Structures are given as structure tokens and as C-alpha cells.
Amino acid sequence: MRPWNIHVRSSLGQFYMKKKISGPHFPEVIVRPVRSYREMGIFIDIPWSIYADDPMWVPPLRLERRLHFSRFNPFFKHGKWQAWIAYRDDQPVGRISAQIDQLHRERYGGHTGHFGLFECIDDKEVSAALFQMAEAWLGAEQTRHVTGPFNLSINQECGILVDGFDKPPVVMMPHSRRWYGRLLEEQGYQQAKDLLAYWIELDFKVPRLMDALIGKFADQVHLRTLRRDKFNEELEVLRDIFNDAWSENWGFVPFTQAEFAELGASLRLLVPDDCIQIAEVDGVPAAFMVALPNLNEIFAELNGHLFPFGWTRLVRIRSRGGVRTGRIPLMGVRRRFHNTPLGMALAFMVIDAPRELGRVMGVKAMELSWILEDNKPMRAILDSLGCREYKRYRIYQKML
Structure with missing residues (x-):
């Protein structure tokens, strides 16, 4: 050298x-x-x-x-x-x-x-x-x-794409050239963890296990949408569940109140209430899911310029739709329900909720991302729904 x-x-x-x-x-x-x-x-x-x-x-x-x-x-x-x-x-x-x-x-x-x-x-x-x-x-x-x-x-875009180059990225997910992984490895970087993106058509058939679990806990669990008149309080509910649910995951760093408030500002403008679902157990919030319209379908045509007319298209999405795909970027089930039948039922309930996005906004398919490669319980749930792994992102590491 x-x-x-x-x-x-x-x-x-x-x-x-x-x-x-x-x-x-x-x-x-x-x-x-x-x-x-x-x-x-x-x-x-x-x-x-x-x-x-x-x-x-x-x-x-x-x-x-x-x-x-x-x-x-x-x-x-x-x-x-x-x-x-x-x-x-x-x-x-x-x-x-x-x-x-x-x-x-x-x-x-x-x-x-x-x-x-x-x-x-x-x-x-x-x-x-x-x-x-x-x-x-x-x-x-x-x-x-x-x-x-x-x-x-780690709470923003992360990872190098290593598989799935034939499909465009969805909103708030990165894209990479095929040679990036090789360039990193040439500098002594090695795989630390892989992050997976799954794809599902929203006309999927509900599996029998999912139906049975939802039925078993139907009297105990109440699924509701975001209460917009208490938006700031609802954001804190979502942040609290997320930080608890993900606290033992690899690389976890908690969302601060300011970071989640910034995210909430975008959700408030672009996401219908039906696309934020909160599951309550005996009246206490226990799980949630946020679904986003895939704004990359719009961004692909703007070439980086929001003005003069790009902003009107984004606002129109919230009221009348206009995209065919979406993404679930945030989801969580409180830690005390992990590895329990009730926890699985909660996960099924909030994952099933994106089908509402199809009704509200005409979305036909959804990306669920990202999932840690070693999160076997969640991957098993996604497999049971007929989701397919279609992109893989890699986090690299190196000792100096």
C-alpha cells in the first residue's frame, strides 16, 4: 500500500x-x-x-x-x-x-x-x-x-444492501451499489449483523393459527387507531412501547422524545389515523404498528426537488391515496408479552392491520422492515403470513 x-x-x-x-x-x-x-x-x-x-x-x-x-x-x-x-x-x-x-x-x-x-x-x-x-x-x-x-x-437509515438489488428501495430505506460490500471488506470490515426486509401482498389469507390466537384473546385485547386529538400523548405511548419492546435487541439505542416528535411531525402530515394501530390489553397499550405510504413512488419522479409541485402530490396522498405500496417501519410488542401466546396474538393483530391501508389508500403490497436476522420468533410469524424475504442489508464492524 x-x-x-x-x-x-x-x-x-x-x-x-x-x-x-x-x-x-x-x-x-x-x-x-x-x-x-x-x-x-x-x-x-x-x-x-x-x-x-x-x-x-x-x-x-x-x-x-x-x-x-x-x-x-x-x-x-x-x-x-x-x-x-x-x-x-x-x-x-x-x-x-x-x-x-x-x-x-x-x-x-x-x-x-x-x-x-x-x-x-x-x-x-x-x-x-x-x-x-x-x-x-x-x-x-x-x-x-x-x-x-x-x-x-440505528434509528434512521442503516446498512449496506447485499441482496435484492433488482427492486427499488421503499421510503426511509437505503439503496447501495453492488460493489459497496466488497469495498468495505477490502478495508478490513466484517459482517456484524444482517437486517432483513420482507414483502407481502395485502390480500394474504389469514392462517388458521393466527385466526385461533386472535379469537382466543379477542375479549382481552382492544385494537384501536391513533387519537389525533391527543396526538402528543399518543406519540409518547408509541415511543414508550417501542423503547421497551426493542430494548434487548442488538444495537438498540432508545428514541429520545425529540427524535420521536420529529418523526411524529411527518406522521401527522402524511399518515391517516387508520394506519397507526395500538393494541391495548385490559385497557393498557401493549403493542403498536405504524404503516407508511411508500413515498418513494413519488420521489422517484421528483429528482430531489419538492418544488414547485411535488409538495402538493405528497399532501394529496393523505387525503386520496396515490401510491400502490407501503412500508411498516415501526412495530413493537411490550417485552413482558414476548414469547407468550398473548404476545404472538398481539403481533398478529397489529401485523394484520396494514390491510386497512389497502382499503384506505389503495395500497396493494407492503414491506415489513427491518427485521434482525436472528429474530426467529418474528421471522416465523412473517413466514406464516406468506411474507417473503426480498432484501438483505448488512451492518459491518471493525476493531481499530
């Missing part, structure tokens, strides 16, 4: 890297930190060139990305980050971020750190420059165990 120059400005937390290559046929790779509004625009726009020939990629909304990377993102109340862009011949050819999540460190130790937002041409030297930069920054933050990608946390 050729030598690298790495200059660290510890007081600013900024790095600069320049690849030293001799000879006229090897343009140098330069990695620069993102420091300005203009540079953030370049960082946001890099995927447009990386995926220019990939018909499955769905452009994000540039305005949403600006807000995501701004100080208004509640992640930055407990996390910090740095972003970089790789250039060759003054053209951006890749990007990466590194971040420290204090909530993750409180739970898993002060040596953890993450990378994310990785995009890169199929070039080992460019990816090496990006990862050595991110790792240098993380190392200066006393990181020894790196995991990722997280964009920016």
Missing part, C-alpha cells in the same frame, strides 16, 4: 488527506472535510453521479437532506459527526461520515463509534482514503470498535 499523509487539527476535529501517487497516469485522491453550505450541497449531490446508471435508485429530497444534516436534527443533541468528500481531478467521487453517539456509548461502552452515508465509485483507493479518514477521526475520539453504516443512527 502506498503511504498516506494525514494531518489532524484536533482543536477543530477536522482532517485532511491527500493520496500520494507518482506518475502522470494516477490522479491524486484528495479527501476534504465538509465545512460550508456549498460543500454540504456537494456532499448531498454525490449520489446523483454514483447512481446515474442505476434505475432502481430513488433520489432523496434535497431539502429533507439539508434539514437532516442541520443543527435541527435532534440526533445532534446526543451525537456529533464529521463528513468528508473524496475528490479526483477536482471531481467528487465519494463521501463518508463518522459519528459518535453518546446514547450508544452509555449503553455499550465509551469505545464505540460509527461510520455512515458512504457512497463511492468502484475504486479501492478512493474507498481506502475515505475510510482511513473516518477511522482517524474516530480514533481521535477514543473509538476502538466501529460499526456502520448508520445514517446517522
